[in-house]
Amino acid sequence: MSQASTWTAPDTLPHGPRHGRTVGAVLALALLGGGVCAYILHGRADKPAAPTPPPPIPVSVASVARQDVPFRLSGIGTVQALNTVTVHSRVDGELQKVFFTEGQEVKAGDPLAQIDPRPFQAALDQATAKKAQDEASLANAQLDLARFETLAQRDFSSRQQADTQRAQVAELQAQIRGDQATIDNAQVQLGYTLIRSPVNGRAGFRNIDAGNIVHATDSTGIVVVTQTRPIDVVFTLPEGHLQAVQAAMSKGTLAVSATSRENRTRADDGVLKLINNQIDQTTGTIQLKAEFPNADNALWPGEFVEADLLLRTDKGALTVPPDAVQRGPNGSLYVYVVTPDGTVEMRTVTAARIGAQAAVIAAGLSEGERVIVSGQLKVQPGVRVAVQPEAIQEEAVQQEAGAP
Numbered sequence: 001m002s003q004a005s006t007w008t009a010p011d012t013l014p015h016g017p018r019h020g021r022t023v024g025a026v027l028a029l030a031l032l033g034g035g036v037c038a039y040i041l042h043g044r045a046d047k048p049a050a051p052t053p054p055p056p057i058p059v060s061v062a063s064v065a066r067q068d069v070p071f072r073l074s075g076i077g078t079v080q081a082l083n084t085v086t087v088h089s090r091v092d093g094e095l096q097k098v099f100f101t102e103g104q105e106v107k108a109g110d111p112l113a114q115i116d117p118r119p120f121q122a123a124l125d126q127a128t129a130k131k132a133q134d135e136a137s138l139a140n141a142q143l144d145l146a147r148f149e150t151l152a153q154r155d156f157s158s159r160q161q162a163d164t165q166r167a168q169v170a171e172l173q174a175q176i177r178g179d180q181a182t183i184d185n186a187q188v189q190l191g192y193t194l195i196r197s198p199v200n201g202r203a204g205f206r207n208i209d210a211g212n213i214v215h216a217t218d219s220t221g222i223v224v225v226t227q228t229r230p231i232d233v234v235f236t237l238p239e240g241h242l243q244a245v246q247a248a249m250s251k252g253t254l255a256v257s258a259t260s261r262e263n264r265t266r267a268d269d270g271v272l273k274l275i276n277n278q279i280d281q282t283t284g285t286i287q288l289k290a291e292f293p294n295a296d297n298a299l300w301p302g303e304f305v306e307a308d309l310l311l312r313t314d315k316g317a318l319t320v321p322p323d324a325v326q327r328g329p330n331g332s333l334y335v336y337v338v339t340p341d342g343t344v345e346m347r348t349v350t351a352a353r354i355g356a357q358a359a360v361i362a363a364g365l366s367e368g369e370r371v372i373v374s375g376q377l378k379v380q381p382g383v384r385v386a387v388q389p390e391a392i393q394e395e396a397v398q399q400e401a402g403a404p
Contacts, residue, residue: 056386059375061338062321064365069317069358070310073245075288077235077258077307079299081228082291083199086221089115089214090192095222098210106197106225113222115193115214124186131179138172145169201227226301231294233258233270235307236285245275245288248311255310256290258299267298272309319358324371325351335365336372336379338387344372346381 089095097114100106148162197203204224208214214222233256237245248254254272259265270292279286290307292299299305324335337345349364365371370387372379379385 054383056342056384057375057378058388059336059338059372059379059385061370061387062324062373064318064320064361064367064369064371066316066367067319067358069314069319069355069360071312071314071353072355073237073241073309073311075235075237075307075309076261077233077290077305079258079301079303079305080232080234081201081226081301082230082232083201083227084301085198085201085225085227087112087195087198087223087225088216088218088221089113089195090216091115091120091189092215093119093193093213095208095210095212095214098206098222100197100203100206100223102203102206104203105201106203107200108197110197111194112197112203113195115195117190117193120186120190120193124183124190127179127182127186131176131183134172134176134179138169138176141165141169141172195222197225199225199227200229201225228297228299228301229294230270230291231299231301232273233290233292233299233305233307234287235290235305236280236283236287237309239279239284239286242275242279242286244311245272245286245309249275256292257308257310258290258292259306259308261304261306267305268292268294314352314360317352317358317360318362318365318367319360320365320371321373322354322356322359324373325349325354325359326376336376337365338370338372338385342384342386344379344381344383344385 093115095113096116099111099113106112145162145165145168148165152159152162202225204226206223207220208222245254249272255269256272257269258267260267270290273289273291276287276289288307288309290309320335326334326336328334332348333351334346334348337347339345347364350362352360352362354360372385375385
């Protein structure tokens with residue numbers, strides 16, 4: 001008898017102890033991975049971020065360079081006319097004409113005014129007539145003297161008569177010389193009636209009008225003429241510069257420039273003429289006089305100017321802009337140098353002198369190094385800086401100087 005076979009499908013999931021160990025391992029691995037992830041994420045959240053470095057400080061720089069630097073001494077001066085003449089009348093009389101215009105440029109010898117010449121012409125004519133009269137008398141006396149001398153030689157007259165006549169001739173000759181002196185004086189007085197300019201210059205205000213009577217003793221003249229081309233400037237310097245100026249003058253002519261104190265423009269260039277012969281003990285200064293051609297009348301008498309005396313020129317001096325040099329609390333000088341890596345180094349320097357345009361450095365810097373000229377208040381040694389372009393530098397300098 002045959003038996004029918006029966007097929008049973010196997011289970012899709014395993015059963016028994018081995019199945020349980022597999023599930024547990026999977027869960028443990030999942031938990032371990034989640035814990036590691038949580039630790040990593042938690043650790044990253046707790047770790048502080050690295051600080052951001054500060055941005056470079058913008059500054060303006062200039063290179064240390066060699067150049068010829070003029071050494072000037074500056075002093076306040078007063079412009080003085082080369083000649084100032086108050087024109088007076090030298091005779092008394094009526095002022096008939098005035099030939100000049102106020103403010104006019106006149107030359108030496110130009111007529112300025114006319115005094116009534118008629119009384120002086122009459123005096124001259126009278127003196128001339130008197131001389132002619134005396135000359136006629138002298139001629140007659142000389143003829144008489146010749147007759148008396150001839151008669152005396154023949155004993156027809158005494159020698160005393162001849163001597164008396166000779167004395168009369170000498171008296172008339174002296175009288176004629178006096179007449180000539182009177183004529184000369186009358187001519188001089190007549191010449192004084194035409195008043196001429198004594199110097200080249202500019203006429204000022206007219207102090208008297210035509211028609212008035214003028215006198216030689218009048219305190220106010222007719223006009224004041226000032227010679228302004230050339231013109232002088234008298235200025236002062238501290239007495240400590242006396243020896244240096246004298247030494248420079250012994251080597252040649254020293255140039256002087258005059259600068260207006262109002263708009264700081266150069267008015268004219270001249271030369272030093274002299275140093276006054278004594279020191280002002282009250283101020284401890286020396287006075288110097290310079291002469292300027294003043295061709296365009298830029299300098300005016302009585303004006304205050306700044307006179308710059310060129311004492312010498314230092315050839316090939318090591319220089320930096322004066323704004324780069326700072327003064328420390330103890331009086332020492334220093335500059336901020338920008339190193340090749342863009343950081344700042346404070347450098348102590350020795351300055352031979354600091355002028356308006358350049359500071360001459362005697363020690364502490366080398367040619368080609370870069371120094372900060374603006375922005376020093378924001379930097380300190382070791383900080384990193386950013387050099388501004390020239391246009392930005394100029395704007396920064398104007399802002400620091402208060403320029404609009």
